[in-house]
Amino acid sequence: MPRTESPRRGRRPGDSGTREAILDAARARFSSAGFRAATVRAIAGDAGVDPALVMHYFGSKQGLFVAAMEFPLDPAEVVPRLVAPGVDGLGERLVRFLLSVIDELGDANPMLGLVRSAVGHPDAARMMREFLGEAILDRVAAAVSDIVGADRPRLRADLCASQIVGILVARQILELPELAAADRETLIGVYGRTIQGYLTGPLDSS
Amino acid sequence: MPRTESPRRGRRPGDSGTREAILDAARARFSSAGFRAATVRAIAGDAGVDPALVMHYFGSKQGLFVAAMEFPLDPAEVVPRLVAPGVDGLGERLVRFLLSVIDELGDANPMLGLVRSAVGHPDAARMMREFLGEAILDRVAAAVSDIVGADRPRLRADLCASQIVGILVARQILELPELAAADRETLIGVYGRTIQGYLTGPLDSS
Numbered sequence: 453m454p455r456t457e458s459p460r461r462g463r464r465p466g467d468s469g470t471r472e473a474i475l476d477a478a479r480a481r482f483s484s485a486g487f488r489a490a491t492v493r494a495i496a497g498d499a500g501v502d503p504a505l506v507m508h509y510f511g512s513k514q515g516l517f518v519a520a521m522e523f524p525l526d527p528a529e530v531v532p533r534l535v536a537p538g539v540d541g542l543g544e545r546l547v548r549f550l551l552s553v554i555d556e557l558g559d560a561n562p563m564l565g566l567v568r569s570a571v572g573h574p575d576a577a578r579m580m581r582e583f584l585g586e587a588i589l590d591r592v593a594a595a596v597s598d599i600v601g602a603d604r605p606r607l608r609a610d611l612c613a614s615q616i617v618g619i620l621v622a623r624q625i626l627e628l629p630e631l632a633a634a635d636r637e638t639l640i641g642v643y644g645r646t647i648q649g650y651l652t653g654p655l656d657s658s
Numbered sequence: 659m660p661r662t663e664s665p666r667r668g669r670r671p672g673d674s675g676t677r678e679a680i681l682d683a684a685r686a687r688f689s690s691a692g693f694r695a696a697t698v699r700a701i702a703g704d705a706g707v708d709p710a711l712v713m714h715y716f717g718s719k720q721g722l723f724v725a726a727m728e729f730p731l732d733p734a735e736v737v738p739r740l741v742a743p744g745v746d747g748l749g750e751r752l753v754r755f756l757l758s759v760i761d762e763l764g765d766a767n768p769m770l771g772l773v774r775s776a777v778g779h780p781d782a783a784r785m786m787r788e789f790l791g792e793a794i795l796d797r798v799a800a801a802v803s804d805i806v807g808a809d810r811p812r813l814r815a816d817l818c819a820s821q822i823v824g825i826l827v828a829r830q831i832l833e834l835p836e837l838a839a840a841d842r843e844t845l846i847g848v849y850g851r852t853i854q855g856y857l858t859g860p861l862d863s864s
Contacts, residue, residue: 567777567827568777568778570831570832571773571774571777571778571827571831572774572777572778577831577832577833580832581832581833581834581835584832584834585834585835589834604836606835606836607836607837607840607844609836610828610834610835610836610837611837611848613828613832613834613837614821614824614825614827614828614829614834614837615820615821615824615852616824617824617827617828617832618820618821618822618823618824618825618827618828619820619824621773621777621820621823621824621827622816622819622820622823622824623820625776625777625783626776626783626786626787626790626819626823627783627787628787628790628791628795628816628819628820629787629791629812629816630810630812630813630815630816631813631816631817631819631820634813638813638861638862641860641861641862642817642855642856642859642861645855645859646821646852646855649848649851649852650848653848653851654847655844655847655848656844656847
């Protein structure tokens with residue numbers, strides 16, 4: 453599915469301003485109310501447009517968030533695609549995809565800005581917790597539950613998130629030297645095993 | 659080894675002000691120059707005292723950093739103690755210790771403030787990278803190299819750091835719900851296996 457904020461579609465002259473007004477309203481309301489409590493109806497009201505127009509442009513509240521925050525991937529598309537081939541190698545596929553996004557975007561990665569905001573501001577942390585939960589972690593949990601039949605699927609998704617956010621912080625922000633210098637295939641192998649273990653391995657303490 | 663900033667030692671009336679002046683100077687210089695470039699001599703100069711007095715109070719530049727930043731553990735004491743029983747169960751011991759520190763300190767954990775600063779400010783990120791590198795990660799790497807004979811020991815230490823900082827961010831700052839609610843023994847089991855794998859497992863991509 454192409455990113456809905458793509459400028460490549462036939463549009464009338466007034467569209468761009470309207471779209472920007474919706475995105476501005478969305479950023480303000482997601483930031484203040486969080487992801488869960490912000491409604492498409494309220495955002496549309498703030499922007500002075502009909503809620504149907506917001507859905508027309510962005511498809512869903514998640515799609516609106518992805519566009520407003522320039523989140524560099526659309527979870528509604530990415531998660532099913534990564535899960536589809538089955539559980540074998542799922543951890544490696546997930547890490548391979550994420551590292552390719554991270555390396556491609558470099559310092560311009562909007563995820564870094566979102567992590568910075570979330571770490572610095574409790575409201576932004578709540579917004580990220582709610583968005584990540586609904587858009588990514590619940591989806592991953594459902595897939596793991598469906599195809600692996602694993603217990604405590606959402607804890608498994610949260611464990612994965614803890615390693616992935618740790619990669620972002622340690623490699624891209626703290627820039628730990630050996631981690632920053634390691635070649636991508638090594639990291640895919642090592643972190644892929646970790647993520648696979650979190651998704652399908654034992655959760656007991658033995 | 660007791661924390662060197664403990665107030666429980668015989669001291670003259672003027673000591674407290676001198677100690678605070680040294681800590682203020684240390685915070686300012688570590689923040690601006692980073693951990694590596696800041697010297698005990700320069701910090702002593704800023705505080706108007708003899709470098710020997712700084713060493714008398716804090717033992718080392720690392721000890722001065724630990725005291726100035728209220729870093730909640732002294733790596734010079736903790737790392738050798740965790741490593742001493744040998745490689746078996748090292749990952750679990752490390753995670754058990756860290757989670758106990760994290761849970762004991764709660765929201766008052768100064769590590770959270772340091773992570774927040776490091777994520778928000780490049781100068782603070784460099785300071786943390788240099789301190790973590792010299793005080794913790796190089797020590798862990800040396801131990802792993804000595805007792806396991808593992809290849810690329812510093813990469814292994816950096817991998818561990820990426821999971822540990824991820825635990826801090828995902829559990830204490832983002833407060834991902836299942837991670838925050840999971841009982842400590844479950845987390846020690848799961849994360850302990852991850853850390854053990856990073857310290858002693860394969861680093862190839864297969």
